[in-house]
Amino acid sequence: MSGARALQHAKRWPGWVLLVLVVAGLLAYGSTKDVGARTPEERVEEISKQLACPICDGETVYESRNTASISIRAEIRAQVTTTDAGDDEIIAYIVQQFGAQTQLLPRASGFESLVWVIPSVALVCAAVGLWFAFRRWRTAVDTVPDEQDRALVAAALAAGDGAGEAGDDT
Amino acid sequence: MLAEGLNGFLGHSALIVGLAASLFGAMAMIAAIRTRNPRLVRTVIPYGWLALVAAVVAVVAMERALITRDWSLAYVQKVGSYDTPALFNFTALWSALEGSILLWLLLLAMYTAIVMRRYRARLADPAVGWALAVMLLVTAFFFMLALGPTDAFREAAAPNFAMCCRGPNPLLQNHLLVMFHPPILYLGFVGFTVPFAFAIAALVTGRVGEGWLVETRRWALFAWGFLTLGIVLGGWWSYEVLGWGGVWAWDPVENASLLPWLTGTAYIHSVMVQERRGMLRVWNLSLLVATFSLTILGTFLTRSGVVNSVHAFSDGTIGPFLLGGFGVVLVVSLALIGWRGDRLRSPGAIDSPVSREGAFLANNVLLALFAFVILLGTVFPLIVEAKEDRQIAVGSPFFDAMTRPIGLVLLFLMAVAPALPWRKASGELLRDRLFWPAWCGAGTLALAVGVGATGWAPLLAFAFAGFAGGAAIRQLVLAARRQGYRGLLGRTNGGMVVHLGVIMIAVGLAASNSYTHAAEFTVQEGETVSFAGHTFTVVDVYDFSDERSVGIKADISIDGGQAYTPAISKYTAFGMDVATPSVKSSFVKDIYLTVENGTKPSTGTAKLKVFVKPMVMWIWIGGLLCGVGTVLAAFPGRNRRRPTDAVSAPVPLEEEIAGV
Numbered sequence: 001m002s003g004a005r006a007l008q009h010a011k012r013w014p015g016w017v018l019l020v021l022v023v024a025g026l027l028a029y030g031s032t033k034d035v036g037a038r039t040p041e042e043r044v045e046e047i048s049k050q051l052a053c054p055i056c057d058g059e060t061v062y063e064s065r066n067t068a069s070i071s072i073r074a075e076i077r078a079q080v081t082t083t084d085a086g087d088d089e090i091i092a093y094i095v096q097q098f099g100a101q102t103q104l105l106p107r108a109s110g111f112e113s114l115v116w117v118i119p120s121v122a123l124v125c126a127a128v129g130l131w132f133a134f135r136r137w138r139t140a141v142d143t144v145p146d147e148q149d150r151a152l153v154a155a156a157l158a159a160g161d162g163a164g165e166a167g168d169d170t
Numbered sequence: 171m172l173a174e175g176l177n178g179f180l181g182h183s184a185l186i187v188g189l190a191a192s193l194f195g196a197m198a199m200i201a202a203i204r205t206r207n208p209r210l211v212r213t214v215i216p217y218g219w220l221a222l223v224a225a226v227v228a229v230v231a232m233e234r235a236l237i238t239r240d241w242s243l244a245y246v247q248k249v250g251s252y253d254t255p256a257l258f259n260f261t262a263l264w265s266a267l268e269g270s271i272l273l274w275l276l277l278l279a280m281y282t283a284i285v286m287r288r289y290r291a292r293l294a295d296p297a298v299g300w301a302l303a304v305m306l307l308v309t310a311f312f313f314m315l316a317l318g319p320t321d322a323f324r325e326a327a328a329p330n331f332a333m334c335c336r337g338p339n340p341l342l343q344n345h346l347l348v349m350f351h352p353p354i355l356y357l358g359f360v361g362f363t364v365p366f367a368f369a370i371a372a373l374v375t376g377r378v379g380e381g382w383l384v385e386t387r388r389w390a391l392f393a394w395g396f397l398t399l400g401i402v403l404g405g406w407w408s409y410e411v412l413g414w415g416g417v418w419a420w421d422p423v424e425n426a427s428l429l430p431w432l433t434g435t436a437y438i439h440s441v442m443v444q445e446r447r448g449m450l451r452v453w454n455l456s457l458l459v460a461t462f463s464l465t466i467l468g469t470f471l472t473r474s475g476v477v478n479s480v481h482a483f484s485d486g487t488i489g490p491f492l493l494g495g496f497g498v499v500l501v502v503s504l505a506l507i508g509w510r511g512d513r514l515r516s517p518g519a520i521d522s523p524v525s526r527e528g529a530f531l532a533n534n535v536l537l538a539l540f541a542f543v544i545l546l547g548t549v550f551p552l553i554v555e556a557k558e559d560r561q562i563a564v565g566s567p568f569f570d571a572m573t574r575p576i577g578l579v580l581l582f583l584m585a586v587a588p589a590l591p592w593r594k595a596s597g598e599l600l601r602d603r604l605f606w607p608a609w610c611g612a613g614t615l616a617l618a619v620g621v622g623a624t625g626w627a628p629l630l631a632f633a634f635a636g637f638a639g640g641a642a643i644r645q646l647v648l649a650a651r652r653q654g655y656r657g658l659l660g661r662t663n664g665g666m667v668v669h670l671g672v673i674m675i676a677v678g679l680a681a682s683n684s685y686t687h688a689a690e691f692t693v694q695e696g697e698t699v700s701f702a703g704h705t706f707t708v709v710d711v712y713d714f715s716d717e718r719s720v721g722i723k724a725d726i727s728i729d730g731g732q733a734y735t736p737a738i739s740k741y742t743a744f745g746m747d748v749a750t751p752s753v754k755s756s757f758v759k760d761i762y763l764t765v766e767n768g769t770k771p772s773t774g775t776a777k778l779k780v781f782v783k784p785m786v787m788w789i790w791i792g793g794l795l796c797g798v799g800t801v802l803a804a805f806p807g808r809n810r811r812r813p814t815d816a817v818s819a820p821v822p823l824e825e826e827i828a829g830v
Contacts, residue, residue, distance in 0.1 A: 010605075011601055011602050011605045012598075012601060015605060015609075016601060016605075016608075019608055019609060019612055022612050022616070023611070023612050023615060023633060026612070026615045026616055026619050026629070026633075027615070027626060027629055027630065027633070029619060030615075030618070030619040030623060030624055030625070030626075030629045031624065031625060031626035031629060033624050035624050039689070041688060041689050041690060042687070042688070045688055049566065049567070050567050052563040052565055059419070059421075060419065060565060060566060062414060063412065063414035063416065063419060064414075065413070065414075065747060065749060065767075070767070100560070100561075100562065101561050101562070101563055102563075103562065103563065104563050104564070104565030104566065104567050104568070105565070105567040105568055105571075106550070106562060106564055106568060111554060111557060111558060112554065112562065114550075115546060115547065115550045115564060115568065118546060119539070119542065119543045119546065119572060122539060122542055123539055126535045126538070126539055127535075130531060130532070130535055133520075133531075134520060134523050134528070137449075137519040137520040
């Protein structure tokens with residue numbers, strides 16, 4: 001089998017099967033690989049990115065440099081280094097201590113849950129709408145041009161030949 | 171030379187003349203179209219030029235007031251100071267709401283004049299006439315804003331220098347990018363007025379076919395290019411000025427700039443489906459209306475004080491006016507689309523979802539969903555406050571969680587779509603065309619895993635980015651083989667260069683957000699610390715001062731080489747600390763240094779924060795590629811298609827329907 005024919009053959013199925021196996025293996029290896037424990041500084045950073053500075057204009061505790069954020073970061077650092085609390089527990093503790101306006105992630109309950117629910121509903125509606133649109137389009141050809149229509153188009157094209165401006169490429 | 175006190179008079183006069191000129195121009199144009207009077211059409215031209223001259227005079231008067239420190243004007247008292255360096259005194263024009271509206275007005279009047287000049291021979295055509303009338307009406311609206319709620323030339327009492335005249339916000343007098351980011355972003359925002367105006371004209375005249383699309387495609391492309399560059403420059407500014415080491419924080423102002431970008435991106439893709447297949451007419455009109463309205467809504471959200479943002483730099487009373495303008499645009503546009511509903515029915519049909527048009531549709535749905543999620547997240551705190559009278563914040567954790575999957579699917583579509591033919595694709599064709607791009611993706615993934623990348627989301631992003639990059643390069647190589655250098659020109663091929671830019675931005679964001687390492691050190695002068703494979707030696711810690719600020723700097727030698735100098739400046743007039751990072755950039759990673767509060771020159775102690783951020787430079791190069799690709803896409807390629815060439819779906823012959 002010549003090289004070109006072997007390549008053509010590989011492009012049918014074997015090459016694709018191999019590709020799927022390689023990608024799945026790499027993803028499985030990469031996403032489960034143990035990267036070691038996070039340093040306290042990295043934990044402080046991640047937690048402070050999840051909290052809003054209570055007195056700023058829309059900045060996170062991580063970004064903000066004002067005194068309120070500095071003291072929240074210090075509190076997070078103390079929690080990280082002196083307790084066994086997990087990230088979520090520390091976030092809950094800070095929200096309790098510094099007020100609900102520090103919470104950047106809306107709750108998944110009550111009225112706030114709408115911010116999660118509405119996009120999901122929109123996605124479903126969009127997918128269903130797209131499916132119906134494709135179905136309708138695939139059966140949409142219900143008119144057939146007659147001779148008169150064709151003559152009209154031919155005349156319009158002929159008339160436009162001289163006057164057409166530069167169009168575009170696609 | 172004019173006396174200083176005349177700036178206000180000159181500015182007000184110019185704005186009044188501009189308002190009158192744009193209103194008269196619009197009315198004259200509408201009257202000319204209705205009476206079919208070509209002589210009346212010619213009278214519109216001087217009005218358009220007069221509006222431009224008025225906008226130029228207003229901006230020059232304000233710049234003159236800023237440069238000469240004309241304290242008789244409230245705006246100069248707000249953003250002017252004797253200590254501001256000349257460059258930042260010049261850019262102070264757009265450092266607060268009133269001056270920003272003047273800049274917007276100037277660009278809008280320029281766009282209007284360019285449209286008028288470009289179509290001067292066809293002004294009697296009702297479609298062009300209505301488009302110009304719409305542009306003049308929008309210009310009049312902004313003149314009205316500049317005269318009323320955002321009057322930059324309002325007189326003020328004699329200044330009390332203890333309370334006023336401190337100059338622009340310190341964040342806006344700290345980096346050269348403030349010279350470029352706002353004007354370029356505004357060129358994008360304002361640029362979408364042109365395709366919007368032609369869309370309204372198409373609806374009013376009933377000529378809703380593909381002609382207006384062909385007329386406006388370059389306008390939309392350039393507006394999109396400027397908006398992209400403006401957003402990327404905004405990210406750069408944030409990175410270089412705010413000192414927190416990031417480029418994007420899902421702040422309301424950032425979101426407001428991204429919203430029209432998303433709908434504009436959807437439009438420049440879906441417009442090809444209409445040109446080619448005569449479909450999606452209502453959708454394309456809606457996208458343009460959405461893009462234009464979102465520029466107004468975004469300005470309302472961020473400039474009216476309803477949402478707080480570190481980038482807002484405003485607390486104006488402009489809200490009701492912008493909201494009113496947004497409402498009028500929306501109601502008029504929807505009413506026109508409803509009125510022309512019968513003419514907007516698509517004559518075309520889609521043969522298969524697995525086709526170029528199918529991919530564009532999916533991309534449009536995703537981009538629209540992306541925009542919807544961001545809009546919802548941005549306004550949701552207002553909704554909660556209105557309903558439950560309590561304040562909540564919706565921030566980056568929400569936006570990251572919601573937009574990550576959408577972004578990944580969009581990257582996948584960018585990989586597959588360029589290989590799809592129009593109408594219908596066979597499995598064999600796809601297996602052939604996507605084979606090497608898919609292996610590019612696998613190779614990229616292997617490389618990423620090889621250098622230690624972890625986590626399913628960033629790994630998937632790298633794999634899809636490699637796949638999409640392979641698909642774009644394949645398309646460019648094939649086009650260059652056929653047509654030489656011209657293979658890089660034209661919408662499809664220029665678009666592939668833009669894709670490469672977007673892919674680089676996506677890779678840069680995925681890598682820098684996922685694999686940044688940071689640490690804080692308290693180090694004495696002469697001491698060295700090690701972190702992430704680098705050494706940091708504190709060479710010197712010292713005080714500095716200039717006319718505007720006092721502060722602390724530290725010279726830090728990285729790996730025993732060149733010293734980098736992060737600083738904290740306290741702008742004395744504001745009492746505000748601004749951290750200025752110092753960054754060692756390379757193609758692979760940035761080392762980003764800041765000094766923190768607690769640094770003491772007296773004891774030679776530096777409190778140092780180090781971020782090691784991979785691949786940030788890819789974001790800036792990606793932005794540049796997007797700009798280059800936009801320019802390439804605007805040049806016609808070799809296979810130019812005339813507007814009169816058949817673009818709608820081919821209609822089957824009777825015998826095909828009956829017999830097959």
